Amino acid sequence: MFWRGSWAAAQQPLNPNAPGWAKQGFANQSVRQVVRLTVGGTMVRVRLSNLYGTTPLRLTGATLARTTAGAAVKRGSQRHLTFGSRQWTQIPVGSERDSDPLRMSTAARERLTVTLYFAQRTGPATYHSRAMANSYRATGDHRVDPGGGAYTRAEPRANWYYLTRIDVRSAQAQPRNGIVALGDSITDGPGSTLNADNRYPDQLAERLVANGTPRPVLNAGISSNRLLTKSPCGGESATARFRRDVVLQPGARTVIVLAGTNDIRQQSGTTGCAKGAPRINAQQLIDGHRYLIKWAHERGLKAIGATLPPCSCIGRNETIRNQLNQWIRRTAGTRNGYDALTDFDRALANPHKPNTLRPAYDSGDHVHPNDAGYQRMAQAIPLTKL
Incomplete structure (x- = not known):
């Protein structure tokens, strides 16, 4: 068995001409992002990037869930991601980090929602400037919220932040x-x-x-x-x-x-x-x-x-x-x-x-x-x- 990339977004430095949240970054905020897989599997992992950050990126926690609509996710599908068996991680400047493998069956064309919570100020964000998909932001820790209510208080932004890849793996050889x-x-x-x-x-x-x-x-x-x-x-x-x-x-x-x-x-x-x-x-x-x-x-x-x-x-x-x-x-x-x-x-x-x-x-x-x-x-x- 080996991992296969199922979704990806190339990361880039701050685009001074693009609107969004990348310039100020995040502090005591949750960021909810929706992606669509191209193939499925029985295991999944998420890669986060701090390639262009100016300080180490301290992630307080993250969840993965099945998307319903907008910022809402399927109730009961929320799963905490871990990094070295811990819910938090710190990613050095210029580095990327994979989450631990998560047992979760997924399918081609399925939409998943990744929610990141940053208790501390991140500084300018590594990001992808033209996502052609909305990302959502809420004040406070709303990693496990099934509804999207907390995320409707700020206008969504069509960027992806820190999220660079989702990989899948299957029990059968692929x-x-x-x-x-x-x-x-x-x-x-x-x-x-x-x-x-x-x-x-x-x-x-x-x-x-x-x-x-x-x-x-x-x-x-x-x-x-x-x-x-x-x-x-x-x-x-x-x-x-x-x-x-x-x-x-x-x-x-x-x-x-x-x-x-x-x-x-x-x-x-x-x-x-x-x-x-x-x-x-x-x-x-x-x-x-x-x-x-x-x-x-x-x-x-x-x-x-x-x-x-x-x-x-x-x-x-x-x-x-x-x-x-x-x-x-x-x-x-x-x-x-x-x-x-x-x-x-x-x-x-x-x-x-x-x-x-x-x-x-x-x-x-x-x-x-x-x-x-x-x-x-x-x-x-x-x-x-x-």
Whole structure:
């Protein structure tokens, strides 16, 4: 038996442009967060992160429960998590920690609620800035509350705090067949419906279940993330975080890489999320993708290359996007490229104006797909190549 990741959220430093509770952190507060598993098991464990904290993170206690609706959980399902047989734990700066294994039967597509209670002030929080799902906060210790009443006194926030992964394990041997989706906001899911789990990795997991071949699908997307360089909003580059967010995911077998859009759109930026983004060319992006392919192959992972969808780019930016996409297509399946291809560009492009999204798939900002667009992305992935 071995652990398999069933849900994940890539952690990032504080995004100064994003609203939420991360800047002030928490003190004498409970934080309730809802996630949806992609596969189930008979044991479960929760991983918490203090990668970007400024002080050791003191967690007074945590519970895991089955979700009903909003911040409410199924009465009687609340279970205390332990860490080294204790309900409390302290996580050093720059570290992550798994809970002790908890015997609990879970199923694919089941929603679970993790509640963390912090009696002491945490300082700025390690978090995920674009959860596309509400998290809830209450004053005081409300770890075991079945109802969500205490959590309605503050507006929910669409971020995840400290929660980076939920793993499952089964009594029967399971294959090492996890899929990790690495990318930026188009993997992260802005433009999809809040609390509906309609990001493209979610819809890929749904497709696999419907096909009778459920597999773990872990979302390692970060909004505003770049392939080559660090971003003030998107954190470490995809190349820098590849080991942590892809290679070290338990049970991972395949990675789908969708990266480079922000390197193109933000280049030479001086303000906001684009600050510090260098001027780049297609060859630099190709070299970055080759680096990820090499990393994946050296660690026994299959690498699927995704073409960059239309982003309403023009001029030199559109030329770079097309050059990268042509390289991904041309070399996929050869020793010089990805093991296989998923062509998101052709799946989403407006046939009358190929540098733009098809209107039926456009969330309205001309960069991010809507629910139908994310579903089309999931459908475009060749399951036999995974």
